[in-house]
Amino acid sequence: MIQHIEDLSFETEGEVTIRDLSEDLGRIAGGSGVATGQMLVFTPSSTSAITTLEYEPGLVKDLPAALERLFPKDIEYGHEEMWHDGNGHSHVRAAFLKPSLVVPVREGRPALGTWQQVVFIDLDNKPRRRTVMVHVWGEPSGR
Amino acid sequence: MIQHIEDLSFETEGEVTIRDLSEDLGRIAGGSGVATGQMLVFTPSSTSAITTLEYEPGLVKDLPAALERLFPKDIEYGHEEMWHDGNGHSHVRAAFLKPSLVVPVREGRPALGTWQQVVFIDLDNKPRRRTVMVHVWGEPSGR
Amino acid sequence: MIQHIEDLSFETEGEVTIRDLSEDLGRIAGGSGVATGQMLVFTPSSTSAITTLEYEPGLVKDLPAALERLFPKDIEYGHEEMWHDGNGHSHVRAAFLKPSLVVPVREGRPALGTWQQVVFIDLDNKPRRRTVMVHVWGEPSGR
Numbered sequence: 001m002i003q004h005i006e007d008l009s010f011e012t013e014g015e016v017t018i019r020d021l022s023e024d025l026g027r028i029a030g031g032s033g034v035a036t037g038q039m040l041v042f043t044p045s046s047t048s049a050i051t052t053l054e055y056e057p058g059l060v061k062d063l064p065a066a067l068e069r070l071f072p073k074d075i076e077y078g079h080e081e082m083w084h085d086g087n088g089h090s091h092v093r094a095a096f097l098k099p100s101l102v103v104p105v106r107e108g109r110p111a112l113g114t115w116q117q118v119v120f121i122d123l124d125n126k127p128r129r130r131t132v133m134v135h136v137w138g139e140p141s142g143r
Numbered sequence: 144m145i146q147h148i149e150d151l152s153f154e155t156e157g158e159v160t161i162r163d164l165s166e167d168l169g170r171i172a173g174g175s176g177v178a179t180g181q182m183l184v185f186t187p188s189s190t191s192a193i194t195t196l197e198y199e200p201g202l203v204k205d206l207p208a209a210l211e212r213l214f215p216k217d218i219e220y221g222h223e224e225m226w227h228d229g230n231g232h233s234h235v236r237a238a239f240l241k242p243s244l245v246v247p248v249r250e251g252r253p254a255l256g257t258w259q260q261v262v263f264i265d266l267d268n269k270p271r272r273r274t275v276m277v278h279v280w281g282e283p284s285g286r
Numbered sequence: 287m288i289q290h291i292e293d294l295s296f297e298t299e300g301e302v303t304i305r306d307l308s309e310d311l312g313r314i315a316g317g318s319g320v321a322t323g324q325m326l327v328f329t330p331s332s333t334s335a336i337t338t339l340e341y342e343p344g345l346v347k348d349l350p351a352a353l354e355r356l357f358p359k360d361i362e363y364g365h366e367e368m369w370h371d372g373n374g375h376s377h378v379r380a381a382f383l384k385p386s387l388v389v390p391v392r393e394g395r396p397a398l399g400t401w402q403q404v405v406f407i408d409l410d411n412k413p414r415r416r417t418v419m420v421h422v423w424g425e426p427s428g429r
Contacts, residue, residue: 001144001145001146001280001287002287003287003322003323003424003425005322005390005392036146036148037146037278037280038183038278038280040324040388040390042388042389042390042397043399044390044397044398044399044402045399045401045402046338046339046340046399046401046402046403051238051239051241052189052237052238052241052242053189053234053237053238054189054222054234056222056225056226057221057225058220058221058222058223058224058225058226058231059220059221059222059231059234059235059238060221061221062220062221062222062231062234062235063235063238065221066213066214066235066239070213070352070356071352077344077345077348078343078344078345078346078347078348078351079340079342079344079345079348080344081344082342082343082344083342083344088344088345088348091339091340091345091348092345092348092349092352094338094339095337095338095339095345095349095405096239096337096352096382096383097239098241098337098338098384098387099338099402100387100388100389101241101243102183102185102243102245102388103185103243104148104183104185104187104276104278106148106276111185111187111276112187113186113187113188113189115188115189116187116188116189116242117189119238133390133392133397135323135324135390137280137287137323137324137423137424138146138280139146144287144288144289144423179289179291180289180421180423181326181421181423194381194382194384195332195380195381195384195385196332196377196380196381197332197365197377199365199368199369200364200368201363201364201365201366201367201368201369201374202363202364202365202374202377202378202381203364204364205363205364205365205374205377205378206378206381208364209356209357209378209382213356239382240382241384244384244386245326245328245386245388246328246386247291247326247328247330247419247421249291249419254328254330254419255330256329256330256331256332258331258332259330259331259332259385260332262381280423281289281423282289
């Protein structure tokens with residue numbers, strides 16, 4: 001088994017930015033040398049998350065609406081008492097959505113469904129520069 | 144380290160079908176040749192999810208009830224404006240529950256708790272034929 | 287690639303105990319021999335979960351408050367009809383938060399963000415003795 005490590009880096013526009021990573025992940029898998037294996041996508045942050053979503057304009061509004069319904073921005077958060085940075089809701093949302101996703105790799109590509117994209121979700125309350133870590137491991141082709 | 148790949152395939156009855164995968168995963172781990180390692184369980188779909196649950200009749204009703212309370216079927220979803228397929232809630236639920244789970248493998252078996260089963264959850268609003276991808280990697284026995 | 291397996295064991299105080307595992311995970315990664323790779327953190331239980339959180343006193347109250355808002359302890363759960371152990375809400379919460387997290391390892395350490403800690407969350411309604419499984423795999427240093 002071999003492994004390959006690569007980072008993605010991009011700017012976001014603050015809450016709630018949903019970014020489709022599928023094209024980048026396809027490129028990384030293709031260049032990794034791994035034919036069959038696994039891919040970890042991880043955001044080293046406590047105010048963002050990784051999941052999958054059909055990336056289309058309707059759902060890109062529906063997901064933030066659900067987050068606001070379940071974890072409203074304007075209720076009281078203990079996090080604010082010390083930090084006063086207005087992003088208590090961002091942290092709680094991120095703990096529920098989680099920063100990590102492992103996807104199968106087959107034929108040198110992330111083995112996603114037809115309507116399934118891997119997305120990065122910025123939950124923080126201001127624009128940020130973000131880095132996403134991608135680790136691929138598995139068997140190379142020709143074995 | 145070695146790896147082993149296998150798919151599961153089954154019919155579901157639409158929302159919300161919860162299927163216990165534990166027996167299938169035990170069989171796959173046992174036949175994988177891996178004694179100690181890891182197992183990825185992944186649904187390549189944007190309207191289903193993988194998690195763990197004590198699979199008993201009460202919780203099999205409680206989990207759908209919680210989904211309906213948090214992500215009601217009958218509120219407005221932007222997804223409907225273009226697609227009109229009535230499953231906006233299915234997509235949002237799936238993005239929260241996520242399609243991927245990694246479980247430890249020990250002594251050739253998924254190392255789950257006594258009351259803990261790996262479950263597939265079909266969140267779509269109609270019966271579907273589903274495929275679940277299972278990847279096992281780790282050290283073979285005798286090493 | 288090599289792998290290393292280790293367990294953590296500790297007592298909790300019942301719901302909702304949030305325990306910062308970062309120091310333990312740093313020690314395990316450091317002793318694993320893996321320089322670059324991945325780390326699986328898994329709780330073999332249906333009433334606890336693993337995620338990341340900025341571990342500070344405000345959020346340690348905000349996360350249980352969100353859980354109680356979304357999955358109230360005092361509504362009816364089908365789980366109670368047979369089991370009468372008062373922890374239906376614990377099971378449903380655990381199915382949403384999930385028992386598994388995979389984190390990148392770089393330079394022999396979990397590659398977490400500055401304000402991001404890996405936490406164990408006990409969702410059960412009484413104190414418990416818990417075991418968390420940690421699996422590390424990847425390339426050793428010097429390769």
